Amino acid sequence: MIPQLDRVYVIELCSGELRRWRFLGPGHRESVWWRDEETGRTFSEASLMYVWEIVAEA
Template sequence: MTPQVDRVYVIELCSGELRHWRFLGLDRRETAWWRDEETGRTFSEASLMYVWEIVAEA
């Protein structure tokens, strides 16, 4: 699934935990940015240190 800007997705972490992340888009270096809807933290995919996948659009 290719994420669309400003849409929220259900993300499954390698631990099995489900999170809701909003896709913020790509920066000029083509790095993808997300915001965790529960914590409000913004992060890039490059900063993640665990395996995850998009399960569905929320």
């Protein structure tokens, strides 16, 4: 699944935990950005230290 800008997706972490992340799109230096809808934290894919996958659009 290719994420679309400003849409929320259900993400499954390698631990099996499900999260809701909003796709913010590419930023500078080709980083791809997301925001965790529960915590409000914004992060780039490059900063993630665990395996995850998009399960569905929320």
